Amino acid sequence: MTKGNINVSVENIFPLIKKFLYSDHEIFLRELISNATDATLKLKHLTNIGEAKVDFGNPKIEVKIDKENKKLHIIDQGLGMTADEVEKYINQVAFSGAEEFLDKYKDSAKDSGIIGHFGLGFYSAFMVAEKVEILTKSYRDENPAVRWICDGSPEFTLEETTDKTDRGTEIILHIAEDSTEFLEESRIRELLTKYNKFMPVPIKFGTKTETLPLPEDAAEDAVAEKIEVDNIVNNPTPAWTKSPSELNDEDYKAFYHELYPMQFEEPLFNIHLNVDYPFNLTGILYFPKLANNLNIEKDKIQLYQNQVYVTDEVKGIVPDFLMLLRGVIDSPDIPLNVSRSYLQADGAVKKISSYITKKVADKMVSLINENREDYNKKWNDIKIVIEYGMISEDKFFEKSDKFALYPTTDGNYFLWSELEEKIKLSQTDKDGNLVVLYATNADEQHSYIQSAKDKGYEVILLDSPIVPHLIQKLESSKEKISFARVDADHINNLIKKDEPAISKLNETEKETLKKNVEESINDKKFTVQLEDLDSTDAPFTITQPEFIRRMKDM
Numbered sequence: 001m002t003k004g005n006i007n008v009s010v011e012n013i014f015p016l017i018k019k020f021l022y023s024d025h026e027i028f029l030r031e032l033i034s035n036a037t038d039a040t041l042k043l044k045h046l047t048n049i050g051e052a053k054v055d056f057g058n059p060k061i062e063v064k065i066d067k068e069n070k071k072l073h074i075i076d077q078g079l080g081m082t083a084d085e086v087e088k089y090i091n092q093v094a095f096s097g098a099e100e101f102l103d104k105y106k107d108s109a110k111d112s113g114i115i116g117h118f119g120l121g122f123y124s125a126f127m128v129a130e131k132v133e134i135l136t137k138s139y140r141d142e143n144p145a146v147r148w149i150c151d152g153s154p155e156f157t158l159e160e161t162t163d164k165t166d167r168g169t170e171i172i173l174h175i176a177e178d179s180t181e182f183l184e185e186s187r188i189r190e191l192l193t194k195y196n197k198f199m200p201v202p203i204k205f206g207t208k209t210e211t212l213p214l215p216e217d218a219a220e221d222a223v224a225e226k227i228e229v230d231n232i233v234n235n236p237t238p239a240w241t242k243s244p245s246e247l248n249d250e251d252y253k254a255f256y257h258e259l260y261p262m263q264f265e266e267p268l269f270n271i272h273l274n275v276d277y278p279f280n281l282t283g284i285l286y287f288p289k290l291a292n293n294l295n296i297e298k299d300k301i302q303l304y305q306n307q308v309y310v311t312d313e314v315k316g317i318v319p320d321f322l323m324l325l326r327g328v329i330d331s332p333d334i335p336l337n338v339s340r341s342y343l344q345a346d347g348a349v350k351k352i353s354s355y356i357t358k359k360v361a362d363k364m365v366s367l368i369n370e371n372r373e374d375y376n377k378k379w380n381d382i383k384i385v386i387e388y389g390m391i392s393e394d395k396f397f398e399k400s401d402k403f404a405l406y407p408t409t410d411g412n413y414f415l416w417s418e419l420e421e422k423i424k425l426s427q428t429d430k431d432g433n434l435v436v437l438y439a440t441n442a443d444e445q446h447s448y449i450q451s452a453k454d455k456g457y458e459v460i461l462l463d464s465p466i467v468p469h470l471i472q473k474l475e476s477s478k479e480k481i482s483f484a485r486v487d488a489d490h491i492n493n494l495i496k497k498d499e500p501a502i503s504k505l506n507e508t509e510k511e512t513l514k515k516n517v518e519e520s521i522n523d524k525k526f527t528v529q530l531e532d533l534d535s536t537d538a539p540f541t542i543t544q545p546e547f548i549r550r551m552k553d554m
């Protein structure tokens with residue numbers, strides 16, 4: 001038997017990373033900005049715990065195109081690297097400095113928002129660059145800056161340089177012939193909007209002109225002063241990273257439009273997700289006006305990880321029925337594959353999905369309890385989500401009696417219990433099942449609805465495209481219930497149970513009335529009965545042992 005080590009040669013691995021690790025070349029920018037963000041967050045953490053004695057200031061990340069020289073620069077003011085650190089973190093493929101940092105500072109750093117994970121992101125630069133330069137200076141002042149250059153072969157050069165005097169790292173990509181699209185301002189702007197819109201460190205891309213407001217006492221012909229300011233492309237503190245107590249309705253709406261700039265309609269409700277055990281997850285989900293629309297082509301829920309955009313393919317993380325909603329979910333605990341663009345399905349994802357389901361159900365309960373009238377009004381626009389949830393998620397169905405509504409053709413919105421109460425005496429079949437009469441189209445079934453109403457029946461309107469499934473679910477889960485469409489013939493066989501008449505008089509009034517009647521009859525053979533009458537229109541009955549006679553017949 002022979003034992004040995006498999007020999008991995010960098011010459012072979014390198015092209016593999018470049019060509020096959022990432023399906024999409026454009027993610028190089030996401031990776032490099034993530035590293036710049038990590039470098040900034042690490043320095044922030046070290047300053048907070050007193051390990052770095054520097055003026056942290058208000059660091060930003062700058063992205064700069066140098067079209068003439070075919071270069072793209074990503075510049076940060078983070079912790080930088082010494083020559084030794086470049087050797088350790090950059091020259092060792094698949095060694096993650098981010099992982100190492102989180103390991104070293106464990107508990108204190110667990111909420112620092114560090115993004116890096118696999119130690120591969122940096123090399124994605126070679127998908128678009130024929131040569132990559134790193135200019136970096138560590139926050140530990142005594143070290144001079146260093147320059148690392150590599151042309152994509154496993155050979156590199158590393159030397160001290162005086163070209164950089166301030167703290168931080170500058171990555172310079174010499175863009176390859178086949179990737180010149182990344183020298184276009186519009187293309188870079190598009191990528192920054194897609195991946196970096198909500199990242200935690202301000203990102204500067206060019207400058208913009210701002211007009212200063214005129215002082216109040218300005219002369220009529222005064223010209224407002226214009227100044228050049230940094231064009232910051234991201235919002236480092238998006239609503240979902242804040243606590244719900246800091247936000248009002250307007251803030252939630254404003255964030256909705258920030259997330260979907262092309263969406264002009266207002267959302268109906270929002271659900272702020274915020275959990276830190278057994279996994280970390282934050283986010284905001286919105287109910288759009290859906291009516292009976294099951295089409296979710298655009299404006300899908302976006303998945304983020306530590307404020308970095310990952311994907312809008314959230315199948316699996318979010319149960320299917322909630323994919324009709326909009327919003328964001330951010331979780332560092334969602335397992336992604338090494339390219340960070342796909343989900344690795346596993347148990348954790350299932351837990352996340354059922355947490356979200358529970359949270360949505362709880363929110364519906366509080367919404368209906370807070371403002372029933374408002375909830376009724378919005379029902380038609382949200383019902384498709386709720387009904388879809390009821391037929392597809394048992395846990396959701398179990399709670400749905402508290403918030404699923406059954407609108408009648410008369411414009412009432414009943415909870416199941418209210419509907420049951422309303423029809424329990426008038427709509428049963430010969431086996432004692434409760435029969436729920438429903439219409440699927442108020443116009444087409446108008447005459448049937450009318451004749452059912454004439455008979456005193458309650459007709460509910462179930463018009464969403466998934467109603468057949470909903471009915472099946474309700475019939476199979478609730479005891480002694482059957483549904484009958486309003487134009488089905490057997491509604492003629494419904495049985496009316498007689499209702500015990502309940503007196504409108506209070507106890508004292510009843511006593512007085514009884515006494516008065518008994519006195520005026522003045523015959524001990526008669527009994528006066530005020531309740532449990534066999535007809536609803538008699539105010540009271542006087543009975544004798546042998547016969548019952550209604551007062552009005554006398």
Ligand code: ADP
Binds near residue numbers: 035
């Ligand atoms: P990961 O981010 O998953 O750790 P990368 O391949 O993206 O892996 O980067 C490798 C390491 O190089 C980082 O962990 C970090 O230590 C170092 N590094 C990369 N970019 C920078 C930067 N801009 N500033 C400081 N260190 C950096």
Ligand code: MG
Binds near residue numbers: 031119121122
């Ligand atoms: Mg990285």
